Amino acid sequence: MGSMSQFLPLPAARRLLAEHSVDDRYLKRKKSWLTFLRILGPLRGYENLRWGAKIRKTKLVGDPIFLLGFGRSGTTHLHNLMWQDPQLGGVTNYQAAMHPIALMGRNWLPKLFASRLPAKRPMDNVAISLDGPQEEEMAMINATEHAPLHVMNFPKAIPELYDRYVVDLGKDPVATEGWKKGYMEVLRKATILSGGKRLVLKTPPNTARVKILLDMFPDARFVNIVRNPYPVYQSMRNMYRKTMPGAVLQEISWDAIDEWTVTGYQKQMKKYLAERDLIPEGHLVEIRYEDLDAEPIKNLENIYKTLGIGDFEAVRPRLESYLEGLGTYEKNKFEFPPDVISTVNENWGFAFDAFGYERQ
Numbered sequence: 001m002g003s004m005s006q007f008l009p010l011p012a013a014r015r016l017l018a019e020h021s022v023d024d025r026y027l028k029r030k031k032s033w034l035t036f037l038r039i040l041g042p043l044r045g046y047e048n049l050r051w052g053a054k055i056r057k058t059k060l061v062g063d064p065i066f067l068l069g070f071g072r073s074g075t076t077h078l079h080n081l082m083w084q085d086p087q088l089g090g091v092t093n094y095q096a097a098m099h100p101i102a103l104m105g106r107n108w109l110p111k112l113f114a115s116r117l118p119a120k121r122p123m124d125n126v127a128i129s130l131d132g133p134q135e136e137e138m139a140m141i142n143a144t145e146h147a148p149l150h151v152m153n154f155p156k157a158i159p160e161l162y163d164r165y166v167v168d169l170g171k172d173p174v175a176t177e178g179w180k181k182g183y184m185e186v187l188r189k190a191t192i193l194s195g196g197k198r199l200v201l202k203t204p205p206n207t208a209r210v211k212i213l214l215d216m217f218p219d220a221r222f223v224n225i226v227r228n229p230y231p232v233y234q235s236m237r238n239m240y241r242k243t244m245p246g247a248v249l250q251e252i253s254w255d256a257i258d259e260w261t262v263t264g265y266q267k268q269m270k271k272y273l274a275e276r277d278l279i280p281e282g283h284l285v286e287i288r289y290e291d292l293d294a295e296p297i298k299n300l301e302n303i304y305k306t307l308g309i310g311d312f313e314a315v316r317p318r319l320e321s322y323l324e325g326l327g328t329y330e331k332n333k334f335e336f337p338p339d340v341i342s343t344v345n346e347n348w349g350f351a352f353d354a355f356g357y358e359r360q
Contacts (some may be wrong), residue, residue, distance in 0.1 A: 004152050004247045007100045007142040009044060010037040011163035016145050020154040026249045029255075032151075032182045033249075051103045051192075057106055058188040060199065061215035065309065068210075068272065069225035070265055072235035075288030079202040081292075081300055082245040083133045084318040087310055089194025090201055091186065094130040096138035100317050102189060135203040138187045148180030148205055152247045158260050166205040168268045170212055180216065208268040221307040224272065224278055226355040227289035229348045230336050236261045260349045273354055282306060288355070336360065 005013070013034065022030045067082065069075040082088060085266050095102045140147035148165040151158045164175050190199055206213060211255055214218055238259050276284065287308045291300045297319060304312040352359050 004138070005141040005150065006033065006036055007040060007044075007098055008145070009100065010034070010041055012145040013037055016150060016154070020157055020250070022249045023251050032250055037286060043348055046234075047059050047101050047104045055103075055185060055188050055192065058191050060187060060191055060197045060217075061196055063219040063221070064199040064201050065189070065221045065223070065307065066213060067223050067225070067230045068207040069204060069227075069289075070207060070232060070268055071204040072232050073204075073227040074292060075148065075202050075204055078223065078287075078292060079133050079200070079290070081296060081319060081322070082200045082303075084322050085200075085310070085315045087197060088200045089133050089190060089197030091136045091139050091190045092193070093188060093226060094129050094132040095186075095193055096136075096142070099139040099142040099186065099189065099317070100220055102193060106193065115160070128230070133200075133202065135202040136183065136186050136190075137203055137205060139190075140179075143186055144178060144182030144183055146175055153266070155244065155248055155252045155257065156250045157278060158256065159263065162260075162264070163267070167208045167271050169209055176212075199313045205268070207273040207348050210272060211278055216276055216315050219336075220283070221309065222284045223307070224276070224284065225289055225292065225304055226351075228357050229344050229351050230340060230360065233261060233264070233344050234336065234340050237267075260344060265351075269351055269354070271347075273350075275297070281307070304318060 008016075017030070019172050049225060065082070067075055067243060079090075083090070094106075094109070098105060101109070136261050137147065141149045141152070148162040151162045154161060158277050162195060166180050169179060170176055187201075191197070207224065210222070237258060240261070241254070244252055244257070261355070285303050287299055287303070295315065299320060300315075304310065306316075321327070345359055349359075351357070
């Protein structure tokens, strides 16, 4: 199955296909995607019948803790650390992959799919497991057509389709309502699947959605993680080259993708800088990836204390043993060729000033 949105409702897939063309080379991929969605229809129908009312009635347990940060800035490392706290819940790899049938299938689906899950993420060697944490964005592309990551299927729609649900979210009422409805369904299901815990959520596009998230969750907590812009740019380019070809239904222009990496960062980070003052005092912590990497325990203790999340001492031993287990983790190593340095210097200069990094 090529598509990342292989559990999307069939009507939502049809609406996407009405809006975006499929290139000839990928017609077979489109056909197998639609066939799979048709087969899934009855299962999805059963899930709605059996669980729909419960999902709609489910209340979140306290407003979520949102982990913000542009992609490749250390958001996954931070998420994995917070995930060690047994008091917190969230979206798992299991829910993200099988969102529409995640409740009916929770006793048998994981066994079926565990063997098909890669042990590590292709772009950075980070270990993955079905019950490990995942971005809500990955569940959203299986929940609704109103999700930015459908650009992974339709790269020619970049940046418009992506921006509609990220920096421009709130402008188009239909898109905004569709996104909110899908997002709440994902969060309610995550609340049920995690046994009614407070959610800790990580999805990089939320960095540019602060105002909308505060409208929805006035008492939410936020952690924003930033990283030196050179490795962010290099790593982002690397990630798209590894993840996009397997999912697309259109030809990819790598020049357009590189251009999007540049402008996407500008738009999202500037929007965050414009909106962060809306977050109430004591509800936001900003950290640097380099500091988290060097002193994870100290940084997490500061997050817990500042945001009033709970008893850090209860979590400390779990964090220590998790960090010990990471001993052998191989990070991607980056050399910065002159074109990376000049691209970042020319386009992301504002970030050096805003987050206090040295220019090369």
